[in-house]
Amino acid sequence: MNPLKHVAIIMDGNGRWGLKKKKNRNLGHKEGLKTVEKIIQESVKNKIKFLTLYAFSTENWKRPKNEINYLFNLLETFLENKINQLNKQNIKFKVIGIKNFSKKLNKLLIQSEKKTYKNTSLQINLALNYGSKIEILNAFKKLKKKNELINEKNLTNYLYTKNIPDPDILIRTGNTKRLSNFLLWQLAYSEIFFEKKLWPEFNENDFKKIIFKFKKIKRNYGSI
Ligand code: FPP
Numbered sequence: 001m002n003p004l005k006h007v008a009i010i011m012d013g014n015g016r017w018g019l020k021k022k023k024n025r026n027l028g029h030k031e032g033l034k035t036v037e038k039i040i041q042e043s044v045k046n047k048i049k050f051l052t053l054y055a056f057s058t059e060n061w062k063r064p065k066n067e068i069n070y071l072f073n074l075l076e077t078f079l080e081n082k083i084n085q086l087n088k089q090n091i092k093f094k095v096i097g098i099k100n101f102s103k104k105l106n107k108l109l110i111q112s113e114k115k116t117y118k119n120t121s122l123q124i125n126l127a128l129n130y131g132s133k134i135e136i137l138n139a140f141k142k143l144k145k146k147n148e149l150i151n152e153k154n155l156t157n158y159l160y161t162k163n164i165p166d167p168d169i170l171i172r173t174g175n176t177k178r179l180s181n182f183l184l185w186q187l188a189y190s191e192i193f194f195e196k197k198l199w200p201e202f203n204e205n206d207f208k209k210i211i212f213k214f215k216k217i218k219r220n221y222g223s224i
Helices: 014-022 025-045 065-088 103-116 132-145 152-156 204-216
Strands: 006-010 050-057 092-096 123-130 169-172 191-194
Touching: 014 025, 025 050, 025 065, 025 204, 050 065, 065 103, 092 103, 132 152, 169 204, 191 204
Parallel strands: 006 050, 006 169, 050 123, 092 123, 169 191
Antiparallel strands: none
8 A cells, every 4th residue: 555645736627617607717716715625624634744736826827817816815815714723733834836926915825834834734735826847947046056966856955845755646627637837846756646527526535536546556666
């Protein structure tokens, strides 16, 4: 049985769900947040150490302003209402990506990180304004600036995921099979599960089924 430390998720399909059910993409994001909460709790139950969620990419700024504002408001309300509960559960919250949002949201993100910094059960890495290519490029620039040797170990030290093991599993919901500039370096040997369901439809049972399948996979890492 494979040990499972880190699950990464591309939470795709909110917009389509919203249009299908309520004729409104934003309501898909609201429903998607409920799935986020379910998966956080299921991760705790399964003693998963790291859960990395792709919430907003560097490319998502191309979306209509009203959708961007809705998403960030949803995140603000979530943190304001739920960070104390996460903290009580010994959950650590970390942002991966560049924090250049409104003053209010930046402050809230930093406060949430500080409040939960020492927690040791699950670590949630929220990928926000995240792009993998820029992450890797910036890591190379830092190596060059510090005149350090270019090798895997040194490069990894300058990624947002420093000290975090690579994901064992990547899940992408929404019936689309692509990586969308997410953790391109870190996913080199991850087991990938593409799910037909849209993110708001994905539930604890779907998650448990993936964990069960993952545990039985023979992982070779290039060997036989
Ligand atoms: C992709 O679906 C989803 C996003 C860009 C946002 C993810 C946000 C949430 C799950 C809810 C908010 C979460 C937090 C933590 C506040 P899409 O809109 O690209 O779906 P589509 O492919 O159907 O258009």
